[in-house]
Amino acid sequence: MIDFKKELKKFSPMLDVDHIEDRIDRDDMKDLIDIIKELKDKKPDSFNHEG
Amino acid sequence: MAYICPYCGKKIEDKKRCNICNRDLSWVKKIYEKSIRYYNKGYYEAKESNLTTAATYLNKAVYYNKYNTHARNLLGLIHYEMGNIGLALKEWIISLSLDKDNNLAMEYIDRLQNAPKTLVTYKDSISLYNKALVYLKQNNNDMAIIRLKKAVGLNANLVEARNLLALCYIKEKQFYKANEQIKSVLSIDRTNLKALKYFRVLSKEDTNTVKPYELEYIPKQSKGNYVKPSRVINRGHILAAYVVYFIIGALGMFVIQTSLILPNKTKNYETEIVRLKDSETKLTNLLETVRQETKDEIGKLEEQNQKLLMEKQDIELTTSKMAQKEKLTQAENLKNSREWLQAAEVLYNVAPSLLTEDLTVSYGELKKEVYPRAAKLLCEEGYRDLNNNELVDARSKLEKSILYEPASDILRKSLYYLGRTEKAGGNTEKAKYYFNTVIEQHSGTSEAKWAAGELKDLQ
Numbered sequence: 001m002i003d004f005k006k007e008l009k010k011f012s013p014m015l016d017v018d019h020i021e022d023r024i025d026r027d028d029m030k031d032l033i034d035i036i037k038e039l040k041d042k043k044p045d046s047f048n049h050e051g
Numbered sequence: 052m053a054y055i056c057p058y059c060g061k062k063i064e065d066k067k068r069c070n071i072c073n074r075d076l077s078w079v080k081k082i083y084e085k086s087i088r089y090y091n092k093g094y095y096e097a098k099e100s101n102l103t104t105a106a107t108y109l110n111k112a113v114y115y116n117k118y119n120t121h122a123r124n125l126l127g128l129i130h131y132e133m134g135n136i137g138l139a140l141k142e143w144i145i146s147l148s149l150d151k152d153n154n155l156a157m158e159y160i161d162r163l164q165n166a167p168k169t170l171v172t173y174k175d176s177i178s179l180y181n182k183a184l185v186y187l188k189q190n191n192n193d194m195a196i197i198r199l200k201k202a203v204g205l206n207a208n209l210v211e212a213r214n215l216l217a218l219c220y221i222k223e224k225q226f227y228k229a230n231e232q233i234k235s236v237l238s239i240d241r242t243n244l245k246a247l248k249y250f251r252v253l254s255k256e257d258t259n260t261v262k263p264y265e266l267e268y269i270p271k272q273s274k275g276n277y278v279k280p281s282r283v284i285n286r287g288h289i290l291a292a293y294v295v296y297f298i299i300g301a302l303g304m305f306v307i308q309t310s311l312i313l314p315n316k317t318k319n320y321e322t323e324i325v326r327l328k329d330s331e332t333k334l335t336n337l338l339e340t341v342r343q344e345t346k347d348e349i350g351k352l353e354e355q356n357q358k359l360l361m362e363k364q365d366i367e368l369t370t371s372k373m374a375q376k377e378k379l380t381q382a383e384n385l386k387n388s389r390e391w392l393q394a395a396e397v398l399y400n401v402a403p404s405l406l407t408e409d410l411t412v413s414y415g416e417l418k419k420e421v422y423p424r425a426a427k428l429l430c431e432e433g434y435r436d437l438n439n440n441e442l443v444d445a446r447s448k449l450e451k452s453i454l455y456e457p458a459s460d461i462l463r464k465s466l467y468y469l470g471r472t473e474k475a476g477g478n479t480e481k482a483k484y485y486f487n488t489v490i491e492q493h494s495g496t497s498e499a500k501w502a503a504g505e506l507k508d509l510q
Contacts, residue, residue, distance in 0.1 A: 002252055004222045008188070010245065011215055013181045015137030017174040020144060028145055031117035032082055033057050 054083060055118050086115035090122040102129050102240035120146045124155050133240060134209030136163075136173040176206035183215065192219055203232075210236045214245040221249060224326075230258035262319065368405075375405045379413060386421055395425030395455050418456070426457030430465045437472050445472045463493040467502055479509055 015023060055062060056069040057079060063069050067077055093108030106129050112122035127142035140163070143156035151157075163170055183198035199216040202209055213232040220229035230253050236246040378401045385394035398414070398421055406414055429452035436445035449472065452465040470485030486502035486509075493499050 002218070002221055002249070004218065007218055011184060011211065011218075013184055014135055014177045014211065015141060016177060016181075017137050017140065017170065020137060020140050024141060024145060028141075029117060029149070031113065032115050033079060034117070036078075036082075037057050 083116050083119075086112045086119045086122065089115065090119055090125070093122060093125060096242075097125060097129060100238075100240065101242040102133055103242040103244060105129055117145075118149055120150045120154055120156065123149075124159070127156065127159065131159075132208060133211070134173070134176065134206045135211065136170070136206075137177060172205050176202040176209050176212065179205070180209065180212045180215070183212070187215075187219070192222065195219060196223075203235075207235070208239055210239055210243060210246070214243070214249070217246070217249050221252065225262065226253055226256040226258045227261045229253055260319075260322075262322075371402070372405045372407075375401050376410060379406075379410060379417065382417055382421065383413075386417060391421055391424040391428055394421045398422070399454065422455040423458055423461070426452045426455040426461050426465070429455070430457070430461050430468070433465065433472075434468050437468055437475070440475070442472055442476045446476075459493070463489055463496055463498045466493075467498040470502060470505060474505060474509065483509060 056072060056074070056076060058074050059069060059072040061069070061071040063071070063076065067080060068074065069076055089108045089112035093105045093112060096102075096105035096108060106126060109122045109126040109129065112119050113126065117123075123142050123146040127139040127146065130136075130142065131139035140160070143159050146156040147154055147160065179198045179202035183195040183202065186192075186195035186198065196216065196219050199212050199219065202212040203216060206212070213236045217229040217232035217236070220226070220232065229249065233246050233250050233253060236243050237250065240246070378397050382394045382397040382401070385391075385397060394417075398417055401414060403411060403414060429448045433445045433448035433452060436442075436448065446469065449465045449469045453462065453469075457465065466485050466489045470482045470489065473479075473482035473485060483506060486506045489496075489502040490499050490506070
């Protein structure tokens with residue numbers, strides 16, 4: 001049988017329609033390319049693809 | 052879909068090298084291709100109504116390339132299909148902010164904005180779902196069910212609300228109702244993980260019979276079979292025909308009642324009785340477990356209490372031993388400063404049984420040195436007090452003198468002076484006792500002779 005309390009923890013509040021723009025943060029606009037680029041900026045030698 | 056150079060941020064034509072900043076983009080190309088592969092997978096899953104799986108692929112697609120607007124727009128559509136309008140709008144807004152040219156997201160947002168009533172309905176359904184979650188966290192299942200029923204009434208595709216409603220029904224053992232919700236969810240999203248889990252749970256239960264406590268439920272399919280009553284009333288028929296129809300109807304109802312409804316009700320009640328008996332057995336077992344646990348707990352506490360008592364006794368014993376040692380040190384110091392009476396007083400209060408072997412030896416030596424001197428001093432002072440007629444002080448000092456194990460001469464003197472003290476105080480019997488003791492235990496001494504004289508006087 002299902003453990004109700006444990007199962008309930010899997011449900012979370014839904015995003016409200018109001019002020020959605022305010023709920024969009026920087027991470028929502030980030031992709032793998034951005035992450036790699038950030039790392040390249042930090043360590044230019046080890047990630048230098050330009051040779 | 053736009054391809055953007057990560058170095059200069061401009062749109063690019065040739066994906067291997069940026070035609071603006073001329074930098075190598077072969078590594079970017081590989082990532083873009085992966086994003087496209089995930090988008091394709093997501094697209095095919097979405098076509099098969101496997102929405103959860105599709106959303107997983109599409110999230111990966113936008114993780115690899117945030118400019119993959121096709122993937123992001125489809126992800127928004129999937130959220131929309133699952134009733135989660137907030138997440139859908141979020142994805143479309145992000146999509147539009149990243150690529151404003153010819154983007155379908157604009158059309159989706161426009162369509163929603165042009166249907167304000169629908170938007171409000173969706174918004175209310177989400178608000179009801181969120182309130183239901185709060186109620187459930189407060190253990191208010193009934194209020195939560197009311198909110199969730201309203202939420203799915205307003206937004207039939209709100210799968211998360213249906214899942215939660217199903218969970219509530221499972222908790223209430225209303226398996227028929229739970230099954231209805233799960234069937235609805237799976238018809239929208241075939242790979243919904245929660246629904247699939249609840250479906251597995253429900254497959255072990257009887258979901259075909261409506262339990263007596265589920266009776267307020269109106270099955271979905273009956274809603275469509277509503278028959279509009281005829282407005283035509285034929286007043287030309289004979290009243291007798293109505294009576295006959297009524298009797299036939301009543302008989303029919305009776306037959307249905309006895310042959311169909313009653314056995315079904317009886318069966319339901321029997322099932323209910325079995326369920327209640329099961330609950331009773333479970334409760335009895337639980338009670339027994341709690342009782343046993345409490346008993347064990349009491350046993351443990353008693354054991355701990357006993358241990359603590361023993362520890363307390365040990366501590367007290369150690370403290371007493373330390374006190375005896377301290378007394379010996381004090382007596383030693385008093386002896387060194389030749390304060391014999393105080394030293395004897397302290398020594399008299401030492402408990403020899405609490406001394407270690409070494410200290411017992413020291414105690415014995417101290418006594419040998421201090422007691423005779425103190426006894427002699429007390430005897431002399433007692434005698435002085437007797438002569439000054441200070442009888443209380445005399446008695447106290449002479450009695451103490453005897454306690455300090457004096458030498459024989461001091462002992463007989465103390466006893467004789469005590470006899471005289473009691474005689475002077477009018478305590479004839481006590482006086483006789485002391486005189487007799489001197490006569491019996493110290494015969495042949497001057498004190499024995501004097502005691503005999505005193506005794507004669509008393510008689």
